[in-house]
Amino acid sequence: MSDTLDPLVPRPIDLPTVVDLHGPLTAELVDRMDDAKIFAAPDREDEVQAWRARLTEWRAASRARIGYDGRIYDQPDAAWAARCHAVAQVWLWDELLYDAERATFTPDRFLADARERFGGLDAVVLWHAYPVIGVDERNQWDWYRDVPGLRTLVNQLHDAGMRVFVDYNPWDVGTRRAGDDVDELASLVADLDADGVFLDTLRKAEPELVAALRAVRPGIVLEGESKLAVERIGDHATSWAQFFADSAVPGVLRAHWFERRHMQHHTRRWHRDHAEELQSAWFNGVGVMVWEVVFGVWVGWNPRDAATARRMLTVQRAADDLLLRGDWTPLAPLAPQLPGVHASRFALDGVELWALVNRSGSDVTGAVLPAGTVGTVVDLTAAPDQDQTAGGEHVHVPAQGIAAVLVLRPGAPEPSWLPDLRAAMRGLEHVRDAGFRHRVAVRVGTTAPRVTDRAAIEGETVVVPAGPWALTVRYRARETGMYQGAPYVDEWKPLPPRLHDPRTLQRDGVQTAPVAVGADEVSNGQFAQFLEATGYRPATPNRFLLHWSDGRPVPGHEDDPVVHVDLADARAYCAWRGGRLPTEDEWQLAAQTGRLRRRAPFVWNWTDSEHTDGRTRFAMLKGGSEHLAHGSDWYFDGGPQPPELTAKLLLPGLGLARSRWIGFRCAWVIEEERP
Incomplete structure (x- = not known):
C-alpha cells in the first residue's frame, strides 16, 4: 500500500465515521464515535431509523461518561454563539476592510459587500500576524497593539451588530518575549473588548487559558480548529469544521449532535466549490466560514455558492429557535422517487422546517414531502413567479443546491417571523454559475x-x-x-x-x-x-x-x-x-x-x-x-x-x-x- 498522499481526496482522518448499528453500544464503540468528525449516513434506507436511534443512544452514553453539564451555553453573555451562523476570516489589511490609499479602515465597505453577496455576517475573525510575523522581533501581541485605531475598528464592527474574534497563535515562541501567553491574551481581549478567540492550530484551549479569559470576559467564546473532543464541548461554544468530508448521503456533525447549541462553521479553505459543505451546514443546522482571502491568496466564492449561502443564512437567522430547540430528525422520510434529495426536519410546537439538499447533478421539482402531510405548506425558496403557499406540490430543489419548506400543522399559529422571512426570500433565487473568478495581481x-x-x-x-x-x-x-x-x-x-x-x-x-x-x-x-x-x-x-x-x-x-x-x-x-x-x-x-x-x-x-x-x-x-x-x-x-x-x-x-x-x-x- 502506497503512503503517497493524494491532495485531491480527503485524508483518512477527514473521512466520516461509519456507525456500527449491530449489537450493544460498547465502551469501545462510544470511544470510536466520540472521535468522529461526521457520522456517515447509513448505506441503506431501511437502516436510517436504527442509525438515528444509535446516535441518540451514543449521545446519552457519552454525556453520562463525562458528566456533561453544558455550562458555557447557559451563560447569557455567550448565548450569541449558538446563533452565529456566518463568520468571516478577514486579513486585517484586506482592501475591502482597509483603504491603503487613504490609510483608514473601511468596515462599512466590507460589511456592505458581505450583505450583498452572502446575506451578511454575524462575526469576523481579525487575522493579524501570520504570515508576516517573524520578519522581525515583534510578537503576535505587538501585531495587534501597534495598530493605530484598532479598538475603534472593533467598536465600529460592534455598532454594526458584528461579534469580533481575535486570533491566538500558540506556535509563536520565537519572537519578542513579554508576559506569558495566558496573561497577554487575556489582556488583549479586555483591551479590545473582543467577543471571542480563534485558536489557530489548536483544537481546544487548556483549562488555565479558559479560566483566565473568562475572568476578564465571562462570556468569551472560544473557537478551536478542526475536531473538538467531547470533553471540551462544554466550555467551547463554537468550533471550526475545517476539511470535514461528508458521506454521499449527508451525515450528522458529531459535536453539534452532542450539543445542539454548539455552533460549527464549515469550511474548506482552498476549494473553489463549496456546495458540499454548504449542504452539510444546511442539513445540520449549523453555519459556515466565509474565507475568501486565505493568508493573502484569493480563493473567492463562486456566484452559485454565495447565493446558496445567502438563501441558507436568511432562513437560519429567522428560524433559529427551530434549529436550536426543535426536534431534529436527520434524513427525515420524503416522497419517493427523489434521487439525490435528502432532508432534515426541525419541529417545534407544530411548526416544521424541512431543510432539503440535492446532491445530484439534476434539478428536482415536485412534491417532496411524504404523502399524508397535513397543514399549511410554505415553500420558502420558491421562484418569484410561484406562490409560496401552493401546497408544496412544485418544490424546486436545484442541483447541488438547497431548498426550504415550512409546514404549519393544523392549529399551529403562524410564527411571528414568517412574514418578514417570506418577504426577505423573494428574489433570492438559486444561481447556476459555479465558475471561479480569478483575481490577477x-x-x-x-x-x-x-x-x-x-x-x-x-x-x-x-x-x-x-x-x-x-x-x-x-x-x-x-x-x-x-x-x-x-x-x-x-x-x-x-x-x-x-x-x-x-x-x-x-x-x-x-x-x-x-x-x-x-x-x-x-x-x-x-x-x-x-x-x-x-x-x-x-x-x-x-x-x-x-x-x-x-x-x-x-x-x-x-x-x-x-x-x-x-x-x-x-x-x-x-x-x-x-x-x-x-x-x-x-x-x-x-x-x-x-x-x-x-x-x-x-x-x-x-x-x-x-x-x-x-x-x-x-x-x-x-x-x-x-x-x-x-x-x-x-x-x-x-x-x-x-x-x-x-x-x-x-x-x-x-x-x-x-x-x-x-x-x-x-x-x-x-x-x-x-x-
Whole structure:
C-alpha cells in the first residue's frame, strides 16, 4: 500500500465515521464515535431509523461518561454563539476592510459587500500576524497593539451588530518575549473588548487559558480548529469544521449532535466549490466560514455558492429557535422517487422546517414531502413567479443546491417571523454559475523616473545592461503563494512536502535601458540628509525611524542601513536622489554579479514590486537578514539569503510594514554607454 498522499481526496482522518448499528453500544464503540468528525449516513434506507436511534443512544452514553453539564451555553453573555451562523476570516489589511490609499479602515465597505453577496455576517475573525510575523522581533501581541485605531475598528464592527474574534497563535515562541501567553491574551481581549478567540492550530484551549479569559470576559467564546473532543464541548461554544468530508448521503456533525447549541462553521479553505459543505451546514443546522482571502491568496466564492449561502443564512437567522430547540430528525422520510434529495426536519410546537439538499447533478421539482402531510405548506425558496403557499406540490430543489419548506400543522399559529422571512426570500433565487473568478495581481506604485547621467552616480552602483534576461527564482512555498493564484486548488489539507518546501520559478524579460543599482543600502546618515533637505514627514508616522533617538541616528550607527521605513518612505528618498527602487529582478541581476555590498547588520531590501489584486497588497523582499525567528515553520523567512531567493511579504498598513530588519537601496535608469 502506497503512503503517497493524494491532495485531491480527503485524508483518512477527514473521512466520516461509519456507525456500527449491530449489537450493544460498547465502551469501545462510544470511544470510536466520540472521535468522529461526521457520522456517515447509513448505506441503506431501511437502516436510517436504527442509525438515528444509535446516535441518540451514543449521545446519552457519552454525556453520562463525562458528566456533561453544558455550562458555557447557559451563560447569557455567550448565548450569541449558538446563533452565529456566518463568520468571516478577514486579513486585517484586506482592501475591502482597509483603504491603503487613504490609510483608514473601511468596515462599512466590507460589511456592505458581505450583505450583498452572502446575506451578511454575524462575526469576523481579525487575522493579524501570520504570515508576516517573524520578519522581525515583534510578537503576535505587538501585531495587534501597534495598530493605530484598532479598538475603534472593533467598536465600529460592534455598532454594526458584528461579534469580533481575535486570533491566538500558540506556535509563536520565537519572537519578542513579554508576559506569558495566558496573561497577554487575556489582556488583549479586555483591551479590545473582543467577543471571542480563534485558536489557530489548536483544537481546544487548556483549562488555565479558559479560566483566565473568562475572568476578564465571562462570556468569551472560544473557537478551536478542526475536531473538538467531547470533553471540551462544554466550555467551547463554537468550533471550526475545517476539511470535514461528508458521506454521499449527508451525515450528522458529531459535536453539534452532542450539543445542539454548539455552533460549527464549515469550511474548506482552498476549494473553489463549496456546495458540499454548504449542504452539510444546511442539513445540520449549523453555519459556515466565509474565507475568501486565505493568508493573502484569493480563493473567492463562486456566484452559485454565495447565493446558496445567502438563501441558507436568511432562513437560519429567522428560524433559529427551530434549529436550536426543535426536534431534529436527520434524513427525515420524503416522497419517493427523489434521487439525490435528502432532508432534515426541525419541529417545534407544530411548526416544521424541512431543510432539503440535492446532491445530484439534476434539478428536482415536485412534491417532496411524504404523502399524508397535513397543514399549511410554505415553500420558502420558491421562484418569484410561484406562490409560496401552493401546497408544496412544485418544490424546486436545484442541483447541488438547497431548498426550504415550512409546514404549519393544523392549529399551529403562524410564527411571528414568517412574514418578514417570506418577504426577505423573494428574489433570492438559486444561481447556476459555479465558475471561479480569478483575481490577477497587478504591479502598482511604480513611476517612470528621468534618465540619470552616469557621472552623477559613478562609483556607487552595479549596472544591469539593457537587453533580454532570464532568472531562476527560488522561494519557500507558503500559504501566501507567489505572484498569482492559490498555491493549493481544490485540495484537502496541505501538508509537507507541499507546504513550506523549496520551490523554483523562471522569470524572463527585457531590460529596455540600462539600470544602475546602488551598490550599498541607504544608510541612516544618508536618510538623515534627505530629511534635512526636504523636511519629509510620512502621512502615517507610526513606527517611522523607530530605532533613531530624538529624530537622529544613534551615534555610531550612521553607516548602518536605515530601517523602520516603508515603501512610501523608500520611494520618497529614491525620488529625491533622482532614482527609484530597483525591481526584484533588477536587484537579483545586480546581485548575481557579486558586486552588491551589504551593510551591517544584514537587512531585507524593499524592491519596486508592490502588487494588488484588489483585496491584498504584497511586495517582494530580497537579500535576507540577520534576524531569524526560531521555533516554527509558520514564521516569515529569515537569515541571510542568496540573490535568487525571494520572499513575498503581505503589506500591512498604518506603519506596520516598517520593520527593524527591512531597508532599501536605490536604482537609476541611465543612458546607454556610447562606444
